[in-house]
Amino acid sequence: xxxxxxxxxxxxxxxxxxxxxxPAVVQGWEAMLTAIRNRIGLSPRLRELVILRVxxxxxxxxxxxxxxxxxxxAGMDEALVDALRTERAPADIAGLTVQERDVVTFTDAxxxxxxxxxxxxxxxxxALGEQGMxxxxxxVAAYNMVSRFLSALRIGH
Numbered sequence: 001x002x003x004x005x006x007x008x009x010x011x012x013x014x015x016x017x018x019x020x021x022x023p024a025v026v027q028g029w030e031a032m033l034t035a036i037r038n039r040i041g042l043s044p045r046l047r048e049l050v051i052l053r054v055x056x057x058x059x060x061x062x063x064x065x066x067x068x069x070x071x072x073x074a075g076m077d078e079a080l081v082d083a084l085r086t087e088r089a090p091a092d093i094a095g096l097t098v099q100e101r102d103v104v105t106f107t108d109a110x111x112x113x114x115x116x117x118x119x120x121x122x123x124x125x126x127a128l129g130e131q132g133m134x135x136x137x138x139x140v141a142a143y144n145m146v147s148r149f150l151s152a153l154r155i156g157h
Contacts, residue, residue, distance in 0.1 A: 001026055008034065013066070014155050015146075036142050040135040044074035046103055049096075050066060051143045052134070053107045054141045060147035062156025103136065110140045 001023060008030075012020070014066070019026040032036050037047070048071040052053040055064035071081055080095040090096070090104040103121040125133055150156055 001030070004029060014062075015150065018153055018155055018157055023156060033142060033146070036135075036139050038155060040138070042135045044070070045076065045098065046136070048074045048076065049084070049100055049103055050107050050139045052081070053104055054111055054140060054143040055147055056085060056087055057108065057111045058144065058147035058151065062150055062151050063143070063147045066156075099124070106136065107140050110137065111144055 002012060002020060004125055005012060005020075005026075009016070016026070040047075048067055051067045052064055052071055055061070055067065066098070068081055071084075072078070076084075077095070080093075083093050083095060090101040093101070095103065096104065096128060102120070106116060106120050106124055109120050124136065129147075
């Protein structure tokens, strides 16, 4: 498993150093997170927007910083990344499209409230479709898991 992670990522991060203590957990983790990062149809920019937002909401700076290079590669500029470092209301984050604001609203609802309002769901469902909504919800859920795991095991603190 370690060789596979090294081949996929080029290094064994502190997160994976901890995960490797449980072969079953690291195997499942790697399969799910690789699918979310590399195999779904959600755009890289939306994926990284979700990840950065979840990291801020869950007070997981290690996760945020780990994804800044991915966010920049996905087309975010430094000003937007800096704006995402705080828990501003979606409407107050300059540089987001309407759809991106709706994604932040959806992410906030899943992360803070668990329940997503009909309004938050309905704002995205027509454009994303069923597959896109599944992939969005899976991304939010997965990165909530990541940030909570990082915090609980004090990875990157």
